Each structure stands twice: as C-alpha cells, then as structure tokens.
Amino acid sequence: MTGLREKILTTASNLFQTQGINSTGVDTIVAVAGTTKMTLYKYFGSKEVLILEVLKQGHLDFQNWLNDKLSNNTKQPSEKLQKLFDYIEEWVTSPDFHGVGFIKASAEFPQEDNPVHQLSSQQSQQFKQYIHHLATEANIKDAEGLSLQLSLIFEGAVQAEQMKRGSGAIKYAKTAAKILIDGASKQ
Amino acid sequence: MHEDSDLLDSSWLIYMLAKSSNTPEGRLLSLFDILNDWLKAPNVLQHCHLSSANHALLLNYCIAQAQALGAENPEILAEHIVLIAHNAAQQNIAHPLSNSLMHAKKAANALILAQTQPAIAVTVKRANTKPIAYGIAATLVLAIGASLIWAPFMHEQQSAPQMHAEASNTHSSKHAVTPAQALTAQDATQMYAKFELMRQGSCQFPEVLQMPDKHKAIYLENVVGGKLPANLEDLAIANQYLAKIRCNYTPMLMAASK
Numbered sequence: 001m002t003g004l005r006e007k008i009l010t011t012a013s014n015l016f017q018t019q020g021i022n023s024t025g026v027d028t029i030v031a032v033a034g035t036t037k038m039t040l041y042k043y044f045g046s047k048e049v050l051i052l053e054v055l056k057q058g059h060l061d062f063q064n065w066l067n068d069k070l071s072n073n074t075k076q077p078s079e080k081l082q083k084l085f086d087y088i089e090e091w092v093t094s095p096d097f098h099g100v101g102f103i104k105a106s107a108e109f110p111q112e113d114n115p116v117h118q119l120s121s122q123q124s125q126q127f128k129q130y131i132h133h134l135a136t137e138a139n140i141k142d143a144e145g146l147s148l149q150l151s152l153i154f155e156g157a158v159q160a161e162q163m164k165r166g167s168g169a170i171k172y173a174k175t176a177a178k179i180l181i182d183g184a185s186k187q
Numbered sequence: 188m189h190e191d192s193d194l195l196d197s198s199w200l201i202y203m204l205a206k207s208s209n210t211p212e213g214r215l216l217s218l219f220d221i222l223n224d225w226l227k228a229p230n231v232l233q234h235c236h237l238s239s240a241n242h243a244l245l246l247n248y249c250i251a252q253a254q255a256l257g258a259e260n261p262e263i264l265a266e267h268i269v270l271i272a273h274n275a276a277q278q279n280i281a282h283p284l285s286n287s288l289m290h291a292k293k294a295a296n297a298l299i300l301a302q303t304q305p306a307i308a309v310t311v312k313r314a315n316t317k318p319i320a321y322g323i324a325a326t327l328v329l330a331i332g333a334s335l336i337w338a339p340f341m342h343e344q345q346s347a348p349q350m351h352a353e354a355s356n357t358h359s360s361k362h363a364v365t366p367a368q369a370l371t372a373q374d375a376t377q378m379y380a381k382f383e384l385m386r387q388g389s390c391q392f393p394e395v396l397q398m399p400d401k402h403k404a405i406y407l408e409n410v411v412g413g414k415l416p417a418n419l420e421d422l423a424i425a426n427q428y429l430a431k432i433r434c435n436y437t438p439m440l441m442a443a444s445k
Contacts, residue, residue, distance in 0.1 A: 112281075121281075148290040153298070156270035160263065169263050175301035176294065183297075 005043045008033050013054045017098035021051055021108050021116075051105070051116050058101035059123045063130065065091075070134075077137035081181055084134060085174040088154065092161055092170045099162040102127075103155055127151060138185070146184040150177055194225065195273060196242040204248065211255035212299055215268060218249075219292035222276050226288075245269055258302040268295045 011033040015024040026047050030037050044050040069087045070080040091097060106120035128151040135143035157173035194200065200221065207217035246269050253261035253268075275291030 145286075145290055145293075148285070148287060149294040149297075152271050152274055152287070152291050153267075153294045155274055156267045156294075159270050160266050163266075167263055167266075168260060169267055172260070172263065172267065172298055172301045176297035179297040179300055180293065 004035060004039060008035060008040055008043060008050070009053060009057060012050055013058060016051070016054055017101075017104075021105060048115060052119055055101050055105055055116070055119055055123065059126070062100070063126075066130075078139065081131075081134040081138040081140070082178075084131070084150075085154075085177040089170050089174050092158065093166075097161075100155075100158050103158050104162065107159075124151070124155065127154075135184070138181075140181075140184045141187045142184055146180060149180050153177055153180075193242065194222070195269070195276065196244045198244065201244060201248050211252040215249060215252045215256075215299065216292055216296060218245075218268070218272050219275070219288045219295065222272060223279070223288035226276065226279055226283075242269055242273065245272075253302075256299070256303060258299070260302060264298060264302045267298055271295055271298075 008029065012024070012029050015029060015032065019028075026037055026040060029050075030040050033040075040050070044053060066084075066087060070083060074080050074083055102120040102123035105116050106124070109116040109120070111117055128147050131150050132143050132147035135146050140146050153173045153176055157169040160167050160169035200218075203221050204214050204217055207221065208214045246265055249265035249268055250261050253264040258264040271291045271294055272288075275287040278285055278287040
C-alpha cells in the first residue's frame, strides 16, 4: 500500500504549500486524497509526523533538483557556485513555486522546542552547508562567511517572494549574490 | 528595554538608526551594527523577542532610507534588508558566536549595490569573462586613434602604447581614459575586500597633515571611513593611500582562533 502513503504525502504537501500547514486539517487531507483518517494515522501516526515527512521529502526533492541542474549544466566545479542563484531564480519565478517548505514551516512553528521548527532549522543549516560545499569547490577562502551571506540573501528573497509573488526580490538577490561571490573570490 | 518588547519594531531602534549616520546607506547598514551591539547588552536577550517577521515601523523607516539613496525598488530593498536583519538576529540569539549580523551587513550592502548600480551585474560578468575582448577592443580603438593623429601630435602618439598597456588592466586604465567615470562592481568589491582585510588586522595609517588638501578629504572619507569613492579618479587616490597602510594580522588571527 505504498501508493496510498505516497498519495497522502503528495496531497498534504500540495495543501500545506497552497493553504498553509496550520490551516490544513487532517479532514481536508483525507478528503482530497480520497482516503480515511484511519489510513492516514496508520501510515503517519499523527499530523505532526505527516508534516515532518512532507518537509523531509520536499527538502530532498529540492536538493536533488538543484544538484542535478548544477551537475548537468556546469563543466567545472567552480562554476556551480556562480550558477546557483541562476537556477534558484528560475525556480522561484516559475508558476508552480509556492515557497520553500522549511522557510514556511519555520514561520508557522516559531517555538524553538517544536519538532517542526527544529527540522526546519536543521534543513536551513543543511542548505547553508551545501552552499559552503560549493564555495569550497570554487576555492573560496572564506567559504563559511560567504555561505552564511548567501543563505541569508536566499531566505530573505524567498520570504519576500512568499509574501508577494513577482516582487522581484530574487532578481536583486541574484545580482547581490554575484557581487558577494566576486568579492569573496578575490580574497 | 521593557519586557516583551520587539527590538526590531521599537521607536528606540529608529532613534538609534537616525543618529547613526548622515547618509541613508549608512543608516540602513547601521541596523546590523546596532543589533549586533545591543543583543550583547545585559538583560536584552531575556526580554526581547522576534516572533514576528513583520516590523512595520522599521520597514517604513527603511523604505524612506532606500528611497533617499535612489534604490530601483525601495520597498523590496527595505523588505529584504529587514528580513535579513530579522533572520540574522534570530541566528545570533541562537548562536551568539556565528557573527551572523556582520555577515548580514555584507549581504545588505550587496543588495544596496544591486539596486543602486543597475549596470553592476553586467559589468561584473563582462569584467570576469571577457578580459581578452576588452583588450582587443582597446587595441582597435587605440589603433584607429593613432592612425588619425599625425606628426604634429607626435607626443600623443608616443603615449598610446602606454595607454594600451594599461587598458589590459582594470581600473587604472579607465582612470587614464575617463577620469570621472563611475566605479564598477569590480572596483567596489576590490575596495570592500581591502577594507575587510584591514578590519582583521592592526593597521598603521599615514599622517594626514602631510597630504594635499584634496587628498585629505578622500583619505578621511574613503580610506579611514571605508566609504566607496564617487569616481575612478578618487579611487586611484584612495588606492594610493591604501597601499601605504601597513597592517599586522597575526594578533587578531590568534585572538580569533581562541
């Protein structure tokens, strides 16, 4: 019955993205997925576990997509850092973009001891580490500093875009990222 | 600071920002210095909260500053800066040693540059990817120029090879050709890289009294003050003095490694 589990996961993911996590009840998820509460709880135990699974899957999908894009479209490892914000801009401006899971979840669950908040923070750190890895590959001396600067720019732009679609924040974020990368490359 | 006050949306913060600098850019960037400084103050961490990302008072103030500095889209610049400040302050509270607010300041500065120098992205790309093309173009221009200038202007012809040699470099050549030309992104990033390096060391600055009057102003504002020069002519002068500064980085590095 893996298919049913996947269907609940996909349905919940879509509803969380478009309506918000707290605003989406279990009743709505099972109704849209065409299943029952009993089945949902059989696979996920609770709504919180379902939220955590949606976040994990969403983050994995995002990382895999970005990794594939950068690996397939660059010849040198150093090019990946330069292209990072190009692909992020393409993704954020696409019609299907509804926000970044860990950024939205962090805002909806601000309490630090909440497991959803903790996973969101962990995923934010993982993304920063990914940029750190790209910066190291590009021989950036201060890879730690640059990865923090770029992740702050990324998260701020995505939050601005989530608040107002088509705001243009990501366009300026891309230019700012290039300025920072260029500056860090010369150090 | 009152209990449960929102540090990022307080009239106190606006007051602190207003007196922090006499330029809108300086006031925007001071936000990060003030937060970095204030979050270390006694009892502040226990009593301030940043639960909401909506800081209307601060946002409106930042929009006014962004408008004053001529940003392409002041609302987006202000919003992005406030979001970065909020996120970095949260990180600073969770991990006080992360230095997140100072990195956020760098990010905010890059965002300001991205909105105030529209040609910046193009300039960065071209400067990085097509130096040979620039060299060829400079050679062609000079060759045509040289063919137009004949014997009566022989001394000008003699200077052409020198200009050509300089054209293959970056801003020194631009200074020679068009003295009042605005700075490119590359100039700005190089300058900021120098300032950043200097901040990590203990530096000895040249004596101001020995400088010509025009140089004094540029030296104080652009070298000591860390503000970007307005044009390439000023940049060349600033670079001249930057080269004279002697820095010792060892003690600071040792301190940072503790």
